[in-house]
Amino acid sequence: MKNRDRLRIAIQKSGRLSDQSQDLLSKCGLKFRSSRDKLFCFGESLPIDLLLVRDDDIPGLIEQGVCDLGVVGRNVLREQELSVRARGEAPLFGELRALGFGRCRLSIAIPQELEYEGVAQLSGLRIATSYPSLLGDWLRENQVDARTVVLSGSVEIAPRLGTADAICDLVSSGATLVANQLKEAAILLESEAVLAGASVTPDDERGELLELLLRRLDGVLQVRESKLVMLHAPRSAVENIARLLPGGQRPTVLPLEGDNDEVALQAVCYGAITWQHLEDLKRAGASALLVLPVEKMLA
Ligand SMILES: Nc1ncnc2c1ncn2[C@@H]1O[C@H](COP(=O)(O)OP(=O)(O)OP(=O)(O)O)[C@@H](O)[C@H]1O
Ligand SMILES: O=P(O)(O)OC[C@H]1O[C@H](OP(=O)(O)OP(=O)(O)O)[C@H](O)[C@@H]1O
Numbered sequence: 001m002k003n004r005d006r007l008r009i010a011i012q013k014s015g016r017l018s019d020q021s022q023d024l025l026s027k028c029g030l031k032f033r034s035s036r037d038k039l040f041c042f043g044e045s046l047p048i049d050l051l052l053v054r055d056d057d058i059p060g061l062i063e064q065g066v067c068d069l070g071v072v073g074r075n076v077l078r079e080q081e082l083s084v085r086a087r088g089e090a091p092l093f094g095e096l097r098a099l100g101f102g103r104c105r106l107s108i109a110i111p112q113e114l115e116y117e118g119v120a121q122l123s124g125l126r127i128a129t130s131y132p133s134l135l136g137d138w139l140r141e142n143q144v145d146a147r148t149v150v151l152s153g154s155v156e157i158a159p160r161l162g163t164a165d166a167i168c169d170l171v172s173s174g175a176t177l178v179a180n181q182l183k184e185a186a187i188l189l190e191s192e193a194v195l196a197g198a199s200v201t202p203d204d205e206r207g208e209l210l211e212l213l214l215r216r217l218d219g220v221l222q223v224r225e226s227k228l229v230m231l232h233a234p235r236s237a238v239e240n241i242a243r244l245l246p247g248g249q250r251p252t253v254l255p256l257e258g259d260n261d262e263v264a265l266q267a268v269c270y271g272a273i274t275w276q277h278l279e280d281l282k283r284a285g286a287s288a289l290l291v292l293p294v295e296k297m298l299a
């Protein structure tokens, strides 16, 4: 691995993951000066630079040591991981964190008029895909002997053109399948954007930068799911109420001026706080309930 004193992160230049990738990095406090060509952006707030590339190139760039981190769909990362393994090599990149956006699934779909009776039915079929390694792996695991037809895009049209009998492609809302008279038969992989990185942490300045960035990222990811809940309650109800706080840490209990029976409670809770939660808390004796968003968090 080449020695560098600045960390480099690759994200998708323009596509489904671009905006949310940029947004996530900016929430981690990274600011970039964009260059004229807009393919390399110099990091101004920390020695962390940005590369804007095609998503398919990200695992390879990490493997070659050109960049240290990348934001890419798990579907792309796993596909390339499997293709490296198929060459008898160990991949030099892997998933470091799941990022919670760009959710979709890699599925097999068949023509709507067919009844799906199970994987065995796929034997002997031609399946069109842009993910030959993931598909091949799944077919082997399920002992299905099908033929893979590799296409780089517009996979859903293959059955209509007669070049394949089924497809294996990304599905999110399912609208593209319906538009092409196809239906989902089996899910091969649940995907979302992930932070990918080298399997070995660099042993120069970048190692520390990487740790700092991961700490910030963990804070940002946690905050996204967190709320600060504040309420008043009788001292005797505190234990019950603490149990009702979803994923809550131990609450802070504070005295209320001029009141010996009531206390104020505050706790950071993880996951959604629904109206049902609030009603349950009220029934347990809580009043003056407030639910506030959390902006930053550092463990
Ligand atoms: N319909 C979808 N809904 C949600 N996420 C999706 C959907 N389709 C794809 N994704 C996710 O977004 C990633 C990027 O999708 P996009 O279509 O922008 O890629 P691309 O066309 O290969 O882009 P590039 O030009 O960078 O090669 C996919 O690899 C996948 O992880
Ligand atoms: O289930 P849906 O919500 O319809 O989404 C699925 C479609 O989205 C993606 O394509 P995209 O629209 O990005 O086009 P592309 O493959 O040409 O990039 C994917 O390849 C599917 O075709």
Ligand SMILES: [Mg+2]
Binding pocket: 054, 055, 056
């Ligand atoms: Mg691509």
